[in-house]
Amino acid sequence: MTETKGTTATAHVVRICTGSGTLERARSLATAARDEATLASVLEVGSAGVGDLDPLVLVTHEGQTAFHAAPSADGVRRLVRAVEDGDVAADEADAVVDHDPETRTLPAPETGPLDVGHRRVLARAGWVVPGHLSDDDRLATAVARDDPDAVDDRVRTVGLLGRGRGDGSTDDPVVDEWDRARETIESGGDEPVLVVNGNESDERNRTDRTLLEADPTAVVDGALAVADLLGVEDVVFYCNESERLARERLRTAVDAVCERVDPPKRPQVVAGPDQYIAGEMTMALEAMEGNDRLEARLRPPTPAQHGLYGRPTVIHTPRTIAQLRELLVDPEAFDPDDADPGTRLVTVSGDVAAPATVELSTGGSLAAVREAVTFGGSFKMACVGGQFGGLTRSLDYPPSAPGLSGAGLGTNGAVELFDDARCAVATAGKRARFAEEANCGRCVPCREGSTQLTDLLRDVYGGDYKDGMLRELTRVMGTTSTCEFGREAARPVRTAMDVFETEFRAHAEGRCPSGECATKGDTGSAAQTSEAS
Missing domain, CATH: 3.40.30 (Glutaredoxin)
Incomplete structure (x- = not known):
């Protein structure tokens, strides 16, 4: 049966x-x-x-x-x-x-590992059939339609922050972009659009994929609730072209939710390139418009003012949408006094037997992620924040946006655990080389800065560690690049120098303390092209 x-x-x-x-x-x-x-x-x-x-x-x-x-x-x-x-x-x-x-x-x-954190937006993952609804499932869309003004006030009072690098409100209150979109519409702008940006090509981060594969009805329900609040008829789910299962289940969920709530228009599910830059919010718009060459757009105007085909566009990741849905159906779970209300999804990978995606309270400790995976080596460091995360010796930080940003780490929902066989210089170098090869080429600080960053790291292997020049370059890239790609690309190098400066000096002397790198004069380790380190 x-x-x-x-x-x-x-x-x-x-x-x-x-x-x-x-x-x-x-x-x-x-x-x-x-x-x-x-x-x-x-x-x-x-x-x-x-x-x-x-x-x-x-x-x-x-x-x-x-x-x-x-x-x-x-x-x-x-x-x-x-x-x-x-x-x-x-x-x-x-x-x-x-x-x-x-x-x-x-x-x-x-x-055990399933007890790690607090399963709220992941509560149904592993239990429900993806894409199907029961007759008595409570829908956020119904809550939003019942009293939209009260729901809008609730989101404002709680101050929910956007989650993920592809969100239009990353680590900022979502209502700020909502208000910009509303102002644009009131001043004569075109019909608005809601984009749910689920295109994350970084294998270190499986948070959005987990939601789309395990509980897509929650994401669709949440998106349609937000659309109702904003008066949006056009909703687009933007996924990675390589994630067929997520798109398949998402389409099934769209059918199921639309049958229950009857939105003005059926949401679209579209696929974008399997490229890291295609997840950045403005380059996601470029991809959806069919442009062959993806380049970051200058801001202002923000997408909420001039987005998809020039229309005011609110962009949220599935993680943000899932939090908004949870806020509507279970408001008591959110404390307005928290600096980052709600929970954060985190994928744990690195030198582990298998990755895991867990849900942590923003008031807890990031160190809890170690209980979700099998890590057999001697812990040396972690990279927190994904491809361009920050290196750290400790995970004793709250997984909230203020807590991680204040520590110089990334908030993108990924933690890599590395053992003592890993080299901090090589880890930073590989990510700098990725930035050099994968950037869109639009702005000089990112395009030229990533090349200079790789060259300066290569010089370290040649015996010349220009500490001051490296630090100034990371500062310029971090403050003047057009988009998050360039602003975050230097973070692995900057944090590696802050925490593992002795390793940089050792490499300049021809030694790799971890034994991962080649001898002096061989620049291979820092110059390798790799997304995994």
């Missing part, structure tokens, strides 16, 4: 967590489960976010769920037979949880 819609079954249920990372294997397990099942419902749900457990299989009988990490096909068949006999195979499970039989969120264990 196969159940493809809904999540209301409470007896004899086998859930197979399927995400793009282990899609082929997970679907083979789902096929084996369906072939074996006579009474059990077999549901393909989204990933719960923890790579160490994937493909995760959840076996539920009434109010008890057993978590089985990465079973074999024969193992899944045994689990199906067991649950049909009223047994969740607790003895061989990684965890067992007793819960309300009618729960609509993942009943996470109280220990």
